[in-house]
Amino acid sequence: MIFDYISSFLGAIPAAVIAGLVPMVFIIPFALFAVYWERKVSAHMQDRLGPMRVGYHGFLQTIADILKLIQKEDIVASAADKPLFNIAPVLTFTGSYAAFAAIPFSSAYIGANIDLGVLYIIGVSGLVVAGLLMAGWASNNKYSLLGAMRSAAQIVSYEIPTVIVILTLFSMVGTLNLYELSELQSSNMFNWMIFGGTVTGWKKIVLIPLMFAAFLIIYLTTLAEVNRTPFDIPEAESELVSGYHTEYSGMKFAMFFLAEYANMFAVSAIVTSLFLGGYHSPFGYLGNTIGITWLVPIEQFFWFAFKGIALVTVQMWLRWTLPRLRVDQLMVVCWKYLIPLSFLIFLIVSLLMVL
């Protein structure tokens, strides 16, 4: 798409660079906004006001924070493994950034239109685990190590139900290409996968609760993959201080932070693309009605960002409501509840599709 368009007159390599930088234009403002948004949401939930001093209602607070983080001294603990310590935040951020390549922001923009898009995203976010493990090991801190071990176990386990749910969808639509998946859910809100996709008749009625359950499962598992409450045990500030990034400060810490918020959006984007109609509007497009076709992709981008941010908001809402699970209970939730249930859904849906 955008890559093909640019490479037609600039050549492949500059096109790749440009196409690769486009998500950055989105992620950094998003992260700045999301941090601000999280503070405000949490503050108002707790009868507070949150940041109010920098800019209108503290709107520029995160920019001030970033400026502060940039100015901070880059501290590396003397007993730390320096190369690993320095690579880890970059690797973590790379993992979450690379996931954006296959996410269709609108019908006109998708970084790379890969046929195995979903699997690519799942695979690439595995890099995050490597980054976290590196950070935990290289910090030479027991809390970091415990946090990293927990997060590795957690992320690896929670990928299983995610993939099973994706498999369920695959058995319904026969494609793992996120662009095609999004296109399948076009034209009508009830074509969204959460409402059973394009399947018609009695099957759809049976599918709706199943799909709803599948949506809940994938939302929970992705929540666990980005280490958010109630699954934030790798960071668990009350027991592990702050887990794998205890020893990080300044820009390296900011990298982890950025990666966390980028990841939050990435998983919400996946859930959106898979279940909530991707970039499609639930109502139809203004651009089509008034005949300006170039407005449609922009509207689509708006809808995509809107759905993504809405899901991110729900993540925040959960975080400021719930306590945290314990490490063994986390595994219990995954292995005893989510995996059997997702298998069950997978079986029923596959049977339905065969019928």
Place this chain on the structure above:
Amino acid sequence: MKQYISNIYSALATVFIGMKITFKHLFVPAVTIQYPDVRVTLPGRVRNRLYVNMDDCIGCDQCARACPVDCISIETVKSVPGEDLGKTSNGKKKALWVTKFDIDIAKCCYCQLCVFPCPTECIYMTDVYEFSEFERENLVYSYITLTKDEVLEKKANFEKFEAEKAAQKAAPKPPAPEKPAPPQA
């Protein structure tokens, strides 16, 4: 199996109840205030920085003795007959020059124990609570109204008076000595 399903149900149900509560609180007005712009009105009995009204102080040292952390230090010099120190607002006659009245407010524990024994109610706690300093020495407040020279003068006066008194005492015994006896420390 029943347990399994009820676990799922109770987990989801309690999560939703919790989410409902937090959602309700999104629209509750905040209870915090924007501090330097908005300030709470403090009740009348509030205990913050100590203040001494030196016009009323008679230098009786009772507050310093009541203080559990010894943050008040008072030094006084007796007045010489003929000097009029005035009266306090509740009619007590002053008899001492207060040459030192320092409160180390950094040590103060705001317990108000110094306020109660004061016979003239000249030491009390105000509602000023913003008085941080960069240097600890600046937190030692001196309340005396006399200047340094005056303090020296009063001391000298008193010493002279003491010396005279000693001289008078000494006078009747032997014939008057050439020099007055050295003043007692």
Place this chain on the structure above:
Amino acid sequence: MIEMETTSTNLRTQEMVLNMGPQHPSTHGVLRLEIELDGELIVDVRPHVGYLHRCFEKHCEAMTYPQIVPYVDRMDYLAAMYSEIGYAVAVERLLGIEVPERVEYIRIIMGELQRIASHLVAVGTYGLDIGAFTPFLYCFRDREKILTLFEMTCGARLLYNYIWPGGVSHDLPPDFIRMTKEFLTEFKPTIVELNNLLSYNKIFIERTANVGILPLETAINYGVTGPNLRASGLKWDLRRDDPYSIYDRFDFEIPVGKGWHGTVGDCWDRYYLRMIEMEQSVRILEQAIEQIPEGDVTSAIPKRIKPVEGQIYTRVENPRGELGYFIVSKGGLQPHRVKVRAPSFVNLEILGELCKGHLVADVVAILGSIDIVLGEVDR
């Protein structure tokens, strides 16, 4: 209790010593725990205290009796009113003086308000330890209201120096009764809300039920008191069992742990007991506010406290347990020896016993449920 077979003899893993504290977000102050870990499983916990030692007992020996009161505040800074009540009761019994009726009522009102405030902190920070941030702020919002009431009365929000041997420093301000009534009506729905938000949450129950079970025998032998003892099932409350002040005039219940979601004496019981105790405190307050007589509050304060030679141990039911003062007088203006039986100090001893065999995350849950204040442990 988690059973793991990996610790059997044929698979010996190296133990890791994790140093938790003195600066750690959930040790509630400067407590240092030396935790021996096998993976995430706890083999041993050794608490090290003393980081907040301020020589309270040594100070007392150089201080007159009224001067000790501000120091007493600084022991249990979350329940300073109650520390003062305990001290005042001890000195009064040593001197053998009676205090006016109104003073007793004021003390009970202050004490119960303080109990609510202290339990709110306990409950809120416990939520924080488990990972729920929001209930903590709701608790602090209500605690602030109580502190405002205290500020109206004596001018300070945290360290009051209000209850003196023989009386109280000020009479109640004119608005106090009305504002306390308002607070109580506002506060009752908050308990329900807190219960719905935190206590009955499935995740919270999973984290705390059947964790850190304290059997009654062990509890008594270790001298555990207060809500922790009652959660283990013994109906033992000094307000009723060793009455001081005028608690025998009020109608209130003493809740005991029933193992609502697990075993008797687990973390959830200890936590939930504090919730019920807040309700009971509200009950006492409502009665006390109705009954409070008029009168003078400073008349019985002795001008000079100089007890004869003797010694006394008195105890009161502090929000955390049995707060005892052992005062030895040799007939001077200063006590010969003051020793405090701080409930947190004694309750903290069972931590090592409770933690064995649990996970690291449970240390936080258990420590939070014991509800210690380090200022009182270290004195």
Place this chain on the structure above:
Amino acid sequence: MKTTEEIFEVLKNRYSEDIIGITNMPPEKIIDVKPDAIFKVSAFLINDPDLDFDNLMILSGLDDANGTKTNQPDGSFEFVGGTLSVVYHIESTKHRHKLVLRVSVPKENPVTESVVKVWACADWHEREAYDMVGVIFNNHPNLIRILMPYDWDAGYPLRKDYKNPEFYQGMKVPY
């Protein structure tokens, strides 16, 4: 409910050698016990069904300051001789009676017996008494300092003749 005198009679009949007497310290009455007998007396007190003292409320060490006072030229003073005491306040949660026991040990050789095996909560109390007053409890599982730093070697702070050291680990005291 039993009064101190009744319990004193019971103890006197059983351990006549080890019970010294009853002291009146108004408003409390104290039973004095010999240092080397406190363990067996307390074990009897907790095990006897009529007494059943299951709760040790407080264990406090104190310096009696009853030796001969010698003043030093620099204003400090020292007590030579005299005793240190350990006071046990115990009660029964079942029968609701209370008792005060006291053990006095000479300051030169302040050794008594630990009661940790009887009341587990005595552990930290005894460590505190050791830390502050310097009473040594035999058979205590882990008798180290508790509130003071583990390497505090300037003596026991709650003794009346305690003097602050000039330096602690190279730092001036007071700072």
